[in-house]
Amino acid sequence: MIDPDADLVRSAGAGDQRAAEALVRRHLPKMVGVARRMLSDSAEAEDVAQEVFLRVWREAPRWKPGQAKFETWMHRVALNLCYDRLRRRREKTDPDAGIAVADTRPLASDEWLARQRAAKVHMALAALPERQRAAIALVHFDEMSNIAAAEILEISVEALESLLARGRRALKAALADVAQDLRGGAEGGS
Amino acid sequence: MTKKEESMDRERFANLLDAYGADFRRWPAQMRAEAAVFAAQDAEAAALVAEAHRFDAVLDSARDDNPVSHDLAARILAGAPRAQRPAFDRRALLALAACAVFGVVIGYGGGMLAPAPAEDDSYFSMAFEAPSAFEDEG
Structure with a gap:
């Protein structure tokens, strides 16, 4: 190696x-x-x-x-x-x-919405079990390979995939309204 | 047969999509090309990828690209190991050795020039005489 x-x-x-x-x-x-x-x-x-x-x-x-x-x-x-x-x-x-909590300071509406979304995602991430959060942090945000992330967490690749899938499913459920907002924004803007 | 060696089918594709999301660059290296071909050929798989893309965008809205604070790197580097400097550099060591040699020479030479010690030790006994002995002389 x-x-x-x-x-x-x-x-x-x-x-x-x-x-x-x-x-x-x-x-x-x-x-x-x-x-x-x-x-x-x-x-x-x-x-x-x-x-x-x-x-x-x-x-x-x-x-x-x-x-x-x-x-x-x-x-x-x-x-x-x-x-x-x-x-x-x-x-x-x-x-x-x-x-992180949602920011209530007055901002331009787009920026305010973006901050609200980010805060909601942070809160949903924070609510995940630590190992699922770590797996998502390494693979999604840090863009590490599955092998490197599994090594860091000292688990098999299959166990990593299980952590990732469970974490992403939980986030999807918790962030359904954010996904809806984003979809609405994208459709409204097109 | 392990999961990694399984050929791609819709179930396996959906499971990997659940874990890694829509960007095939995050997928296991040996599955990427096959996944891209599968998504291109299977309408249901393509729909799943589109949905996963939307969820990835939700996650990415929390991507925190703020730079680290300005002095953090400096504070960290202040604690980095420093090369060990020798206690004396070579010139200082030579100067110290020269001083030592000079001291020995002076000490030895001085000893040679000094008067030989007196053979009688009367001054020793005088030191312990009673004060009255001196008073008589005065």
Whole structure:
């Protein structure tokens, strides 16, 4: 297995700042992206990304290419940090903490509608079981291959497909009105 | 036979569509070409793809492309490992060695020039004389 990050990780671990910058450029947006999808909170997602990289810097000097690609390992760390935060949220009493809510500020109507739709999708995603949400975040939003996503979640491809299908079906049911709006908008605009 | 090796039929197509959505680029690599051909030849499959497209658009309305905050990358890089600098560079080490050699030479040479210690130790015993012994002299 060829790990495209192996050289960068080795160099960054030895103190090469350019290699560290390249790793950050390559992976920071993905880490923030998956954490945003999991947590529905940008500030918390950035905290998670920062924590992932703290672990990267700690592991890089002794990283040995082995069973998992470095990127796979990073995603696992990010998801585990997200699961921890979600568990802590559940332990608190406020069930809506951190979940995006519909914006009520006055905006141009198109922009307002788009934000409302986005907020509804975020809320529906947040209501999914964590593993289904993670599968959709990796495959739909991060456009990872089924094999890479299954590796990150440490499950078979068949199990991944099951998570994806159940998650998408639940979202479809929860977002039927958004789909209707979009369809109406598209037909009205044509 | 595993699922991956099954040939495409409407049920298998619908199951994959449920999981991966309408964009065949998200499908398992070995199924993409076959799926595209199947959708082109089967009207019911094509209708399912159109419906899945609409749902993908719903999901994409939550695609968050906001850039990460400006200083996040800088904060992260501030914690990156730094190359270990040697405690002394070579020139400092040479200077230290030269100082040590100079010190040894001066110390040894000084010792050679110093007067030989007195053989009698009367000044030792004087140090312990009673003060009265000195008063008598005054």
